[in-house]
Amino acid sequence: MAGVKRGARRTQPPAPTHVSRRNAECSRAELDETDRRIVNNLQGGFPICEWPFLEAARTLGLDERELIERIDKLLQAGVLTRFGPLFNADRLGGANILAAMSLPDNDFDRVAAFVNAQPEIAHNYRRGHTLNLWFVGAAETPDKVESAFQYIESVTNYPIYRFPKEREFFVELKLQA
Template sequence: MRRQPLAPDTLDATDRALLNRLQDGFPLTSHPFAEIGAEMDLAEDDVINRVSRLRELGAITRFGPFLDAAAMGGAFCLCAIAVPSDRFDEVMTLVNAHPEVAHNYERVHRLNMWFVLACDQPSQINKVADRIEAETGLTVLRFPKLKEFFIGFRVTA
């Protein structure tokens, strides 16, 4: 995934308006690009070509259905470990070796390793976390979500 900002003149005002509009949702109709075009006074082809270009430029990371993995029966848990600095690489290797570790970040804090466990069954979460504790000799703090607040995040393009 592109992690560098695009040059400021890469997107024109219409591209930006389109990016903002498409964050709000995409019609579930036979000709959704035409519908977006009608709202924005653009031709269907123009909408499709602009979205293609935005995707090629890396301005869009995904375009399609966003799944609620928990609603499909998975289980997730944010976990954290305070890793001694001289053991960081060793512990990282042990943690990352578990396929249930979906992502893992180093953060600037005494609790310096934060990762998400993603399992098919809720009962597996504690098993995997216990195994990581046994392998590393370090406490794995577990922060399952109690409540999620949906999500006003929009990037203004």
């Protein structure tokens, strides 16, 4: 494991790409007890203070350098997708809108590729249902998302079913490692 010197400038690796995410899907990562303690207890509540790793490490019974090294290693291994603040894009003026289309099998790939090619489309999944293409439109404003949806509809000739969130219910997810 590479050492992290106090004060050394380290930046996080870029978020795992599609390819490394795929690799992570293939086998369950090997985590030791300390890794699990970190993953299970640091999904929120990272302190905002001058020495936050030191403070977080104390509550986990680790030393600061070990915590930093292990987070770094977990990011590199793709066990973590990121480490830092999770922003609520909707409330910051951005717009994310879930939408779906119902596509016949023989036209699925063509339309899915066109949807993916639009920069406003952030996520796109194939799902098992009559509505078989599910994606999220994301832009600075709802109008820009709507324009992208209308463009897709006009080019592909399939309707888009829009599912904007009407209410978000509080969740406290803790994935157990």
